[in-house]
Amino acid sequence: MNRMLAILLLVIWSQSVAANAGLRWDALQKTVTTKADATNAVVSFVVTNSSKASVRFYRIKPSCGCTSTTAPKTPWNLNSGKFQKLEFATDLRGKRGTLRKSVIVQTSSGTMLLRMNINISEPTGDALRKRNQQIAKADRFAIFHGQCANCHVKPTYNKQGRELYVAACGICHDAEHRADIVTDLRAVKFGQNEIYWRHWITRGKSGTLMPPFARENGGPISKAQVESLIAYMLGDWKKDKPARYKEPAVRQ
Ligand code: HEC
Ligand code: HEC
Structure with a gap:
């Protein structure tokens, strides 16, 4: 990752907590450990709209083409009081060690960065x-x-x-x-x-x-x-x- 991008992501991430008072995430960062023979790792985040107004999701963009999502096709609205589960599956074929992936989520209530650390177990x-x-x-x-x-x-x-x-x-x-x-x-x-x-x-x-x-x-x-x-x-x-x-x- 180049430096500018790293700084940009850091800014987005640090702002996201404050800027998204209306959206409540179960976590902004998750770590999973997969089985040695797993072909993909699924990480899910749950977002709740705790504001009075509905929030529009414009864009959900994983950092890598190897990560796909089952989230509704953007744009979509999350009504007041409702929650949505966002699932991200990362293809692990041919990969080893620890992978760090992120997803940029742009909404009418701000932009945030979800981070995923995926530890691939060594086979034994x-x-x-x-x-x-x-x-x-x-x-x-x-x-x-x-x-x-x-x-x-x-x-x-x-x-x-x-x-x-x-x-x-x-x-x-x-x-x-x-x-x-x-x-x-x-x-x-x-x-x-x-x-x-x-x-x-x-x-x-x-x-x-x-x-x-x-x-x-x-x-x-x-x-x-x-x-x-x-x-x-x-x-x-x-x-x-x-x-x-x-x-x-x-x-x-
Ligand atoms: C820690 C020591 C060790 C390492 C590292 C190791 N091997 Fe082996 N290998 C063995 C032993 C011991 C056997 C005998 C079978 C057994 O006990 O599992 C073996 C057997 C094999 C066999 C014969 C088939 C079988 O399952 O018995 C193949 C093929 C093989 N190893 C390939 C590899 C390859 C390729 C690598 C690297 C990616 C590798 N080994 C790394 C110790 C090792
Ligand atoms: C990584 C595991 C491995 C190691 C190490 C290995 N072999 Fe083999 N060897 C095999 C396998 C597998 C075959 C069967 C090949 C086939 O399918 O015909 C084989 C076949 C043979 C055969 C033929 C047997 C027959 O009559 O059909 C001989 C002889 C042989 N190996 C000798 C050796 C010698 C000598 C060494 C050490 C210098 C050695 N092998 C090291 C895996 C190994």
Whole structure:
């Protein structure tokens, strides 16, 4: 928001309380917290005309095209003693964090600013997992970037062989509650030779959640790490019990 607009809104807002003696709002500012998977947030305000005369509503204008209202189409009158509920729905798709939205309401009894703070909950548990799967479906390289990398890449740094497997691969393949879409590597009966491991580690499979891990193809692990991993897969891996991935201490 540019500065002029900010000042203008502040002036309107500070005046609105005084100027609208005739209109009584249940609040001029509301804060809501939505569920992590909500696609929109609905905030409603109730305005009562406590004056003797009817008040005309000329314009109700949300600050953003993503906010729609069920308020009557302007202009309309609010008769003396009557109240009206104004509902505003803000589209949350693709949004995260806290959104601050406002609505300018112009009436014959003055102009006022309604403010809405919308806190979008971060998904947790199954919702978080589902969201991460969707992100990975759209881009299998996503696990190597941003916050995903805290758990899917950082723990692989400087690791070799078994430790590298646990951090890079076991996190998905040996998960205690392994997702159905993730292959149970230990149930594959044939063909787990060097060519197989090299292929999957360096190439993964496009169109699935399995990305290439080798640096040459956009992954996070070096040639030496690839070799150490292949050696481990052909060696002790079959004998080892699946070691559970541990959440790294550093998280953001
Ligand atoms: C806090 C650590 C952590 C972060 C951050 C994280 N993951 Fe994961 N991820 C895991 C663990 C642990 C598993 C194993 C399954 C489980 O226990 O939920 C997993 C499994 C997966 C799987 C396999 C499918 C499944 O549900 O088991 C995919 C795909 C995935 N993560 C993608 C992502 C993406 C994309 C991001 C970033 C948007 C991300 N992860 C961020 C820890 C994390
Ligand atoms: C983000 C989760 C995830 C991580 C991390 C991951 N994989 Fe996978 N992997 C998958 C998924 C999902 C598939 C299934 C692909 C498909 O649909 O064919 C798969 C498939 C495979 C297959 C093919 C199994 C078969 O015979 O069909 C191999 C081998 C494999 N992964 C090895 C690895 C190795 C080695 C690592 C570590 C370098 C690793 N994976 C890391 C999710 C993951």
